[in-house]
Amino acid sequence: MISTMDTSAISTTQLTRTYRKAQPRRWWGKRIAQAAPTEFVALHDVSLEVRHGELFGLLGPNGAGKTTLIKILTTLLAPTSGSARVDGLDVVTQPDQIRPRINMVSGGESSGYGILNVRENLWLFARIYGVPSAEAHKRIERMLDVVGLADKANSRISYLSTGQRQKMNFCRGFITNPKILFLDEPTLGLDVTSARAIRTFIKQWMKEQANRTLLLTTHYMAEADELCDRLAIIDKGQVLACDTPANLKRRVQQYPLYTLSLAPGPNGWADLQRIPGVHQSTATTTPTTVELKLSLIEESAIGSVVQSLVNRGGHILSLKRVEPTLEDAFIELVGHSITEDESRPAEHRG
Amino acid sequence: MSVPFRLFLAAALARTYPRVAWLFRSRFWVIQETVLPVLAVAAFAYAYRSMNAPPAYTGFVVLGAAMTTFWLNVLWGMGAQLYWERDSGNLEHYIMSPAPLMAVLTGMALGGMTTTIVRAAAITVTGVILFDVPFQPTSWWALTAVFLLTLVALYGLGMMFASLFLLWGREAWHLVNLLQEPVYLLSGTNFPVSIFPKAIAIFASIIPLTAGMDAMRQILFRTPGLFPVWIEVLVLAILAGAFLSAARRFLRVLERWAKEEGRLTVRWQ
Numbered sequence: 001m002i003s004t005m006d007t008s009a010i011s012t013t014q015l016t017r018t019y020r021k022a023q024p025r026r027w028w029g030k031r032i033a034q035a036a037p038t039e040f041v042a043l044h045d046v047s048l049e050v051r052h053g054e055l056f057g058l059l060g061p062n063g064a065g066k067t068t069l070i071k072i073l074t075t076l077l078a079p080t081s082g083s084a085r086v087d088g089l090d091v092v093t094q095p096d097q098i099r100p101r102i103n104m105v106s107g108g109e110s111s112g113y114g115i116l117n118v119r120e121n122l123w124l125f126a127r128i129y130g131v132p133s134a135e136a137h138k139r140i141e142r143m144l145d146v147v148g149l150a151d152k153a154n155s156r157i158s159y160l161s162t163g164q165r166q167k168m169n170f171c172r173g174f175i176t177n178p179k180i181l182f183l184d185e186p187t188l189g190l191d192v193t194s195a196r197a198i199r200t201f202i203k204q205w206m207k208e209q210a211n212r213t214l215l216l217t218t219h220y221m222a223e224a225d226e227l228c229d230r231l232a233i234i235d236k237g238q239v240l241a242c243d244t245p246a247n248l249k250r251r252v253q254q255y256p257l258y259t260l261s262l263a264p265g266p267n268g269w270a271d272l273q274r275i276p277g278v279h280q281s282t283a284t285t286t287p288t289t290v291e292l293k294l295s296l297i298e299e300s301a302i303g304s305v306v307q308s309l310v311n312r313g314g315h316i317l318s319l320k321r322v323e324p325t326l327e328d329a330f331i332e333l334v335g336h337s338i339t340e341d342e343s344r345p346a347e348h349r350g
Numbered sequence: 351m352s353v354p355f356r357l358f359l360a361a362a363l364a365r366t367y368p369r370v371a372w373l374f375r376s377r378f379w380v381i382q383e384t385v386l387p388v389l390a391v392a393a394f395a396y397a398y399r400s401m402n403a404p405p406a407y408t409g410f411v412v413l414g415a416a417m418t419t420f421w422l423n424v425l426w427g428m429g430a431q432l433y434w435e436r437d438s439g440n441l442e443h444y445i446m447s448p449a450p451l452m453a454v455l456t457g458m459a460l461g462g463m464t465t466t467i468v469r470a471a472a473i474t475v476t477g478v479i480l481f482d483v484p485f486q487p488t489s490w491w492a493l494t495a496v497f498l499l500t501l502v503a504l505y506g507l508g509m510m511f512a513s514l515f516l517l518w519g520r521e522a523w524h525l526v527n528l529l530q531e532p533v534y535l536l537s538g539t540n541f542p543v544s545i546f547p548k549a550i551a552i553f554a555s556i557i558p559l560t561a562g563m564d565a566m567r568q569i570l571f572r573t574p575g576l577f578p579v580w581i582e583v584l585v586l587a588i589l590a591g592a593f594l595s596a597a598r599r600f601l602r603v604l605e606r607w608a609k610e611e612g613r614l615t616v617r618w619q
Binding site (some may be wrong): 238 | 442444
């Protein structure tokens, strides 16, 4: 039964997904020991609501649970507990009604048939959504122009670069004209110009029809800040905050923010957080400098920080007070930068 | 909710397209898929000639070689295909689309049949020219009907295998390997299956290739077969219906299991 009461484009209630590893197998009656843990909680009690017409972002490091959440919402994965609804329909009991209304693009995916060219691949995926052939070709031409792939329309996809395949997959998501679109890292690996063209098109696509909804996951803070009406910050399978980018940034505005640029040298910045008045500090190392970002409980603590760095032999190249960014809000909530979490097991990439 | 026939057809024909395109764009299949089977046929043909076997036996071998291409296509091009589709990232798009997986499998089957018919025809024509096969068909219509029915039953079995791959993943490769050689033997690829003891012959008849080839040999060479042609046609029709409905049911159940276990999209599993 289709719910008419649910006005959300997407809603989840206490959604949990646990991956279970295969049971240990027996070989000639002998049990093989399994050292690895048997369960992994990818999502834990996630409750979210995305309104119709909203461009909603999911921000989180690798393994946070973003992709797992998208797989559940696109009816590809069953939740372990809790519920999820897309356009008012339950993902477990009404997948057949949900599927004509959605589409998904994942960054770095390798779908398609190498023997076919770009146009033919897109036509194939349009046809499985029942898009009439002539209409499909019209939409394909438009999308190829948008992503700058028109000159490759007749090239076999096995001859395309990774970025070109990514652009083709981006087109695939739009040619079926979905009501709700899921974009999982759509600009991953794209050059700056292409990424900008894609962001411009996303904004334009959302404006074309008021009832279109888009759920976007991205690693790029600037992209999320530029595109999203609202954002959820997710880490270790849990939603830590959900608000507009402006409101999320306002949360960290209470702490004055400073950036310090240091010449490479002794690692004297590791325990800056111990200095009284320092709320948080993160460091990014480049080949020529070390960039420190500090949020302070008291503005006056900056003096102690500078003193401490100088005492430890640090050579300060620059110091400035900055306005908070989305990344600062992310660090405040998650406790580390979005790129600082690559050490987690890659096998459970969220 | 039933899927409109138009969507089913559109999806099936769309999925047929890559296979047909392969036929025209891949340049080496003629050598690999025609010359090599004909070499295998030659070995048996000369063996039969040296034993002064009836000339129809050479025809048995040619027909066996042609039909074997369908069996290989069913195993590797149907059974193993969903596993490949998952690894290449296509499966999740098929499942997420409004088209049913049965339409995708039907497209694979239609594409597989089209390409394999061309290959089988090439083998048959080459075999007939090289070994002077004595065709004496009782009816070309009956032959065509039995041939098509055999394909439906065979590809129905292929669809069933494909759904099992969703559940077993990599382990299903072993199943396919296990099925390949025994089926050559049980279906009588290179000899008349009527030489088997009756019990084994009846058991072998659950393989569509066995009943199909035996019926076609009876029609083409007017030789005695395992059962009368009409019984074999009936067996093929029952097998076709059973395999197709089992495939449909399996797909639904196994898709649900695969979603619960995260096997549809998680490629490392």
